[in-house]
Amino acid sequence: MTSPWEDSNATPLIRIDKVTKRFGGVTALDGVTLDIYPGEFFALLGPSGCGKTTLLRLLGGFEEATGGHVHIDGRDMAGVPPNERAVNMMFQSYALFPHLTVAGNIAFGLKRSALTKSAIAARVDEMLRLVQLEDLAKRKPHQLSGGQRQRVALARALAKAPKLLLLDEPLGALDKKLRQQTQFELMNIQAKTNTTFVIVTHDKDEAMTMASRIAVMDNGRILQVDTPERIYQSPKSIAVASFIGDTNILEGICNWSDGESATFDWTSQSRDMTGIPGNALAVGERCRCVVRPEQVVITFDEPTDMPNRVQGIVEDIAYLGNVSTYHVRLNDGSVFTSQSMNRQPLSPDALGVNRSVWLSWPESAARILRP
Amino acid sequence: MRRLLIAIPYLWLLALFLVPFGIVLKIALSDAALAIPPYTPTLALDEGWQSVREFLSQLDLENFVFLGEDALYWKAYWSSIQIAFVSTVLTLLVGYPMAYAMARAPRRWQPALIMLVILPFWTSFLIRVYAWIGILSNEGYLNQALLAIGLIDQPLALLNTNVAVHIGIVYTYLPFLVLPIYATLERLDESLLDAARDLGCSRTRAFWSVTLPLSRPGIIAGCLLVFIPVIGEFVIPSVLGGSDTLMIGKVLWNEFFANRDWPVASAVAVVLLFILIIPIMLFQHSAMDKREVTA
Ligand SMILES: Nc1ncnc2c1ncn2[C@@H]1O[C@H](COP(=O)(O)OP(=O)(O)OP(=O)(O)O)[C@@H](O)[C@H]1O
Ligand SMILES: [Mg+2]
Numbered sequence: 001m002t003s004p005w006e007d008s009n010a011t012p013l014i015r016i017d018k019v020t021k022r023f024g025g026v027t028a029l030d031g032v033t034l035d036i037y038p039g040e041f042f043a044l045l046g047p048s049g050c051g052k053t054t055l056l057r058l059l060g061g062f063e064e065a066t067g068g069h070v071h072i073d074g075r076d077m078a079g080v081p082p083n084e085r086a087v088n089m090m091f092q093s094y095a096l097f098p099h100l101t102v103a104g105n106i107a108f109g110l111k112r113s114a115l116t117k118s119a120i121a122a123r124v125d126e127m128l129r130l131v132q133l134e135d136l137a138k139r140k141p142h143q144l145s146g147g148q149r150q151r152v153a154l155a156r157a158l159a160k161a162p163k164l165l166l167l168d169e170p171l172g173a174l175d176k177k178l179r180q181q182t183q184f185e186l187m188n189i190q191a192k193t194n195t196t197f198v199i200v201t202h203d204k205d206e207a208m209t210m211a212s213r214i215a216v217m218d219n220g221r222i223l224q225v226d227t228p229e230r231i232y233q234s235p236k237s238i239a240v241a242s243f244i245g246d247t248n249i250l251e252g253i254c255n256w257s258d259g260e261s262a263t264f265d266w267t268s269q270s271r272d273m274t275g276i277p278g279n280a281l282a283v284g285e286r287c288r289c290v291v292r293p294e295q296v297v298i299t300f301d302e303p304t305d306m307p308n309r310v311q312g313i314v315e316d317i318a319y320l321g322n323v324s325t326y327h328v329r330l331n332d333g334s335v336f337t338s339q340s341m342n343r344q345p346l347s348p349d350a351l352g353v354n355r356s357v358w359l360s361w362p363e364s365a366a367r368i369l370r371p
Numbered sequence: 372m373r374r375l376l377i378a379i380p381y382l383w384l385l386a387l388f389l390v391p392f393g394i395v396l397k398i399a400l401s402d403a404a405l406a407i408p409p410y411t412p413t414l415a416l417d418e419g420w421q422s423v424r425e426f427l428s429q430l431d432l433e434n435f436v437f438l439g440e441d442a443l444y445w446k447a448y449w450s451s452i453q454i455a456f457v458s459t460v461l462t463l464l465v466g467y468p469m470a471y472a473m474a475r476a477p478r479r480w481q482p483a484l485i486m487l488v489i490l491p492f493w494t495s496f497l498i499r500v501y502a503w504i505g506i507l508s509n510e511g512y513l514n515q516a517l518l519a520i521g522l523i524d525q526p527l528a529l530l531n532t533n534v535a536v537h538i539g540i541v542y543t544y545l546p547f548l549v550l551p552i553y554a555t556l557e558r559l560d561e562s563l564l565d566a567a568r569d570l571g572c573s574r575t576r577a578f579w580s581v582t583l584p585l586s587r588p589g590i591i592a593g594c595l596l597v598f599i600p601v602i603g604e605f606v607i608p609s610v611l612g613g614s615d616t617l618m619i620g621k622v623l624w625n626e627f628f629a630n631r632d633w634p635v636a637s638a639v640a641v642v643l644l645f646i647l648i649i650p651i652m653l654f655q656h657s658a659m660d661k662r663e664v665t666a
Contacts, residue, residue: 062565082568095566099584108580109570160570 003227004037005213010076013038013164013196014059019068021220028054030220031068038163041190041197043207045354046217047243051204052200053092055217055242056166059198060089073163088162092169092200094153096141102152103128109160127155130189147178154186158193167199171206183209204244208232216240232292236278243291248296248336250289254281254368255361262288262368269295274307275366288371295365296338298326298351299358306360313335314355326351328359392644397638400430410634434638443622444639448646450617454533454608455601457482458540459548459594464539466548466593471582473549474556485553488546500539500610507535507611529615539607544600548593555589556582590659595654619643 003011006306012035021029028051036042044052057063058070061082070077074086077122082089088109096105110120128134131151141149148171157247159166170186171179187210190197201207207214208228215225216239224231224240235241238249250273254263262277264287291308303309313326315335320343326338351357401410412429415422438444472483491499506512507529514526529535559582567577605620612618619639626636 060565060569062568081573082565083571083573089566089569091562093560093568095560095562095563096583097563097566097581099587108567112571112576156570291422 003212004040010037012036013040013073014198015069015071016055016059018071019055019058019223021051021058021063022066028059029065029219032220032222034215034222034225036196036198038196038268039194039211041187042199043211043214044198044200044217045204045214045243046202046206048202050217051220051284052202052217053168056089056168056200059164059168060087062084063324064285064349077170082341086162087164087166088157089166090157090170092172093175094141094149096149096152096156098141100143101138101140102133104160105141105152106156108156108345113160116202124211124370128297130158130192131155131185147175147182150182153323154189158189158365161193164196164198167197169200169202171203179206180209186210208244216243218243233367234276235290235367235369236371237281238288238290240368241369246293246337246339248291249294250291250366251371253285253291254283254285254287257281261363264368268309268334269330271310273366274363275368276364278367278369280353281368281370286371287368289366289368291361291366292363293325293337293339294323296336296359297361298340299340299360300355302358303345303360307363308366309358309360310336311356311358314351314353314357316353317351328357376442378522395637395640397430398633399434399641400432401634402431402433402507403632403634408633409631434634435642437635438638440643444619444642447619447622447641448619451602451604451619454536454540454616454618455598455604457597457602458537458544460516461537462548462597463590463594464542466545467552467586467590469545470556470589471554473553474559481557485550488549488553491546496543497606497610500543500607503535503539503542503611504530507538515532531616532618533612535611536608536616536618539611540597540601541605543607544597550594551596552586553591555586559585573600591657592654595650595657599654601649602647603643 002071004012014034014036016032016034019032020027030051030057044055046052049262055128058065059072059077061077061080061084064078072085074161077085085301097108099109102317103124106124107120110123113188124137125134128137128268131154133148133151133155136144136148144152145164150173154170157167164183167186171182174182182210183206186197186199190203199210200225208231211228213225213227213232214231216223216231224236232241232244235244241247242249250266251268252273253264254264254277255272256263258282259277261274262281263272263274265271266273266289273289281287297303297306302311312330315327315329318325318327322341322342323339326340328336328338338359397414398410399655401412403409404411410424414426438546454648471489473488474479476484495507504511506513508532509526509528511530513529514523517523563581563585564577570575572580603623604618605622608616608618608621609624613620623636623639623643626632626639630636
């Protein structure tokens with residue numbers, strides 16, 4: 001089965017076309033173009049202030065674009081108020097109505113529709129069951145825990161069975177454990193209700209766990225839209241690579257490329273290294289190469305069969321339980337990071353501080369990008 | 372130390388409410404007399420136990436019976452309640468939109484707007500009420516203006532009517548109603564309105580189903596802050612009202628100063644207090660509710 005974004009015949013549910021949004025002098029969105037397909041779990045990821053909430057509010061109808069168009073389900077959304085969109089939103093602070101009970105909150109949107117009283121009650125029960133809050137239907141929001149409130153907000157937003165659900169940092173207020181548990185609940189609910197989810201987050205792990213595709217944003221622009229694996233393994237820019245996880249960055253000059261693979265002269269080591277070009281690179285052009293720490297292998301002896309290798313001295317070891325992170329100082333003074341699983345209990349003298357080691361990585365682990 | 376701290380509010384209550392109330396109640400149970408002070412019996416503590424007992428035996432409920440038998444008093448109480456009720460509703464109709472507009476105004480203007488609401492307190496209440504004579508009288512500014520634009524061709528008789536009393540009350544008590552409502556509206560989370568819109572409400576509908584219910588504590592507090600003092604209001608009905616404006620504050624004043632019947636006047640005051648206890652308790656209750664919601 002091909003994914004809809006790879007299928008040229010698929011029609012997107014949301015079509016965002018060169019959308020710009022300015023608040024006075026601040027440009028919150030700068031020429032954003034994006035298609036989102038039915039049934040996707042789409043994540044908007046980026047640092048604080050990059051325009052994620054603004055983009056979501058634009059889809060919800062709470063803001064008007066300064067330029068460009070938003071189409072939802074084939075319809076141009078210019079001038080359509082939030083109450084006339086088949087879109088619901090789960091707000092960053094939940095925005096539960098404090099004067100209504102849990103059931104009252106969930107029924108709020110249903111009461112504005114043409115449903116009969118008994119149909120509303122049935123739907124409210126269904127939603128309560130979906131988020132496992134049957135016992136708390138009569139409580140007021142201030143009598144709930146953070147996690148329970150979050151589920152009420154979700155149930156309320158899903159009650160009208162919207163085509164599109166917008167979630168603004170829905171798990172921001174939860175502690176780590178509850179957060180991970182809720183991530184899976186959200187994914188389950190998304191699959192069960194077959195609703196398109198667009199979720200905002202600035203937590204990369206959250207986006208990686210849940211999303212079918214991720215749009216990485218910065219400064220009001222979209223840097224890259226891709227599946228989590230591709231975002232992680234084939235970042236198209238240094239900014240995406242460094243935002244999406246720890247990485248080693250090597251500077252150099254490209255000296256050969258055939259499009260599939262390339263070599264470059266690593267300036268600080270005067271060594272030729274190989275890698276896979278992420279962008280089209282010309283010979284003689286300056287470039288940077290990113291290598292993920294977990295792809296870097298540490299050995300005592302020189303791994304002569306590996307094309308990419310470098311020698312250094314272990315400077316410190318951070319033991320993190322399941323993994324250890326090694327910081328290795330190279331002869332030019334820079335520090336290289338390597339990470340490996342701790343399969344056996346660590347023997348202290350095996351890989352101690354100040355030992356001379358070799359670092360190596362396969363060609364496929366190195367992405368060569370424009371600086 | 373802790374007990375002392377807890378005792379302070381009770382001492383306060385004792386000194387500022389219970390003791391004065393006891394004195395008034397005592398006078399209400401006495402009989403009028405041509406003397407100084409103008410009632411008997413008076414308590415002479417230096418004459419021993421016997422005289423205290425004699426004193427107590429002379430107290431009776433005569434004055435309260437008198438109040439119950441004379442229709443004038445009941446009419447005055449009832450008309451005070453009516454006037455207070457109508458003017459509270461009018462104040463709410465004027466004050467709520469004001470408070471709403473204030474809360475919706477740009478942040479940096481809000482301190483100035485609050486200032487404008489409080490500003491009238493800087494001049495004497497009595498002078499401000501008198502100033503309304505100049506506005507409402509037959510030759511007053513209001514009639515002049517209405518005549519000038521041709522809306523009427525006879526000056527309206529406003530002064531010395533209940534209409535003038537209502538206008539005076541709305542004007543005077545407006546800040547007491549605007550400020551508590553403003554306080555609740557100002558705290559209202561904007562995202563709740565977004566949520567209401569998101570769930571299918573038009574702007575108007577969102578006002579009725581979210582803004583209004585959430586400002587209820589402010590509305591109740593504001594209305595009671597107007598209603599309670601207006602029932603006993605004396606200055607506004609005497610300055611702006613007519614001879615047929617019947618309010619218990621005026622009756623009370625007459626009993627004290629024109630009739631010099633302190634015991635009956637005190638009885639009127641005691642009954643007034645009991646009438647007010649219900650709304651005062653409601654007020655306390657709503658204040659508690661408010662604290663609970665904000666906590
Ligand atoms: N109503 C507004 N008026 C003026 N500027 C605004 C407004 N809303 C957002 N901005 C600005 O637009 C930019 C993007 O804001 P936005 O809320 O979309 O960021 P975000 O990506 O959601 O950040 P966060 O992760 O902190 O929630 C910011 O610089 C912000 O200051
Ligand atoms: Mg945000």
